[in-house]
Amino acid sequence: MAWKFDAETPVYLQIERRICADILSGKYPADTQLPSVRQFALEAAVNPNTVQKALCELESRGLVYSKGTVGRFVTGDKQVLELEHSSVKSRIIGDFLKSAVSLGITKQEIIDYLNKGEI
Amino acid sequence: MYTLECNKLCKRYDKVRNVIDNLDLQIPEGKIVGLLGPNGCGKSTLIKMAAGLLQPTSGEILVCGQPVSEATNSLISYLPERTYFDSSMQVSQLIGFFEEFYPDFDRARTLHMLRDLGIDVNMRLKTLSKGTKEKVQLVMVMSRNARLYMLDEPIGGVDPAARDYILNTIVANYNPNATVLITTHLINDVEKLLDEFFFIGYGGAILRSGSADEVRESEGKSLDELFREEFRCSVNY
Numbered sequence: 158m159a160w161k162f163d164a165e166t167p168v169y170l171q172i173e174r175r176i177c178a179d180i181l182s183g184k185y186p187a188d189t190q191l192p193s194v195r196q197f198a199l200e201a202a203v204n205p206n207t208v209q210k211a212l213c214e215l216e217s218r219g220l221v222y223s224k225g226t227v228g229r230f231v232t233g234d235k236q237v238l239e240l241e242h243s244s245v246k247s248r249i250i251g252d253f254l255k256s257a258v259s260l261g262i263t264k265q266e267i268i269d270y271l272n273k274g275e276i
Numbered sequence: 277m278y279t280l281e282c283n284k285l286c287k288r289y290d291k292v293r294n295v296i297d298n299l300d301l302q303i304p305e306g307k308i309v310g311l312l313g314p315n316g317c318g319k320s321t322l323i324k325m326a327a328g329l330l331q332p333t334s335g336e337i338l339v340c341g342q343p344v345s346e347a348t349n350s351l352i353s354y355l356p357e358r359t360y361f362d363s364s365m366q367v368s369q370l371i372g373f374f375e376e377f378y379p380d381f382d383r384a385r386t387l388h389m390l391r392d393l394g395i396d397v398n399m400r401l402k403t404l405s406k407g408t409k410e411k412v413q414l415v416m417v418m419s420r421n422a423r424l425y426m427l428d429e430p431i432g433g434v435d436p437a438a439r440d441y442i443l444n445t446i447v448a449n450y451n452p453n454a455t456v457l458i459t460t461h462l463i464n465d466v467e468k469l470l471d472e473f474f475f476i477g478y479g480g481a482i483l484r485s486g487s488a489d490e491v492r493e494s495e496g497k498s499l500d501e502l503f504r505e506e507f508r509c510s511v512n513y
Contacts, residue, residue: 165497167490207489
């Protein structure tokens with residue numbers, strides 16, 4: 158099944174985020190090889206150049222590295238992974254807070270909700 | 277060198293207007309490109325000129341740097357908007373026909389794709405449904421190792437599942453030396469495949485071009501949404 162994309166965000170960014178999430182969740186463990194550009198492109202049903210761009214972004218952040226012509230691998234660097242984890246965390250929580258604020262939900266309401274253990 | 281290049285290209289069918297009016301266009305190699313525009317804006321006319329089926333009224337059109345000729349025709353794999361196959365042929369005869377005609381035809385690839393789509397090679401073309409005929413035609417065209425694929429409305433008549441398969445076929449056959457030119461109205465379906473798009477207005481004018489991701493980045497909307505805005509038809513009751 159082709160990946161689903163929303164209409165507002167650039168597709169390469171959505172691919173980048175998805176692969177990043179799959180690395181952080183352990184679907185692609187540290188120091189293992191990632192699928193090739195072509196495999197990703199077929200699975201996601203997108204242009205291979207778009208996948209290439211997403212992987213280059215991940216590479217420039219140090220989350221994946223190239224091993225010559227063999228392909229790309231997930232980093233084993235714990236610090237890089239932790240940094241990614243915290244930036245994903247702030248993005249997700251930030252998005253949530255933005256929509257909560259726009260609906261007029263107060264900080265106290267959020268805290269009460271969390272304290273009730275409804276997570 | 278561009279895979280397809282038009283310089284001051286004009287085409288007119290009658291004395292009233294130019295269907296293509298002074299078009300300049302460059303399409304590089306290794307790209308999947310969408311030519312998107314409303315009905316009657318000259319997309320098919322452009323493709324037919326590149327395929328050597330129509331003569332430009334003025335201006336030039338170059339394929340891989342050469343003027344359109346027999347030599348450039350052998351570099352192009354063209355999917356016309358209508359089928360031109362002899363309907364009394366069997367699919368297997370058609371395969372033989374293509375094999376004789378095009379040295380770059382890959383029989384194994386054809387058989388593989390036909391099997392995936394559940395099409396029996398012993399069927400006669402006239403017994404196939406419209407959508408199945410279109411699938412056969414697309415399979416034949418994508419089975420060549422061409423430099424330029426020109427697909428005129430490749431997914432218009434097929435069901436959504438086959439559409440996905442066809443689009444996947446385009447991705448799977450992606451080759452950095454080849455360019456794929458697609459015209460379609462089903463922008464939503466092809467958007468994710470395109471490196472670049474061209475919005476063509478009446479008279480073949482390029483109203484806008486770029487990559488779909490650039491549009492998302494700068495305007496936060498998909499190509500489909502942008503198309504609907506750009507070519508909005510006003511309703512007058």
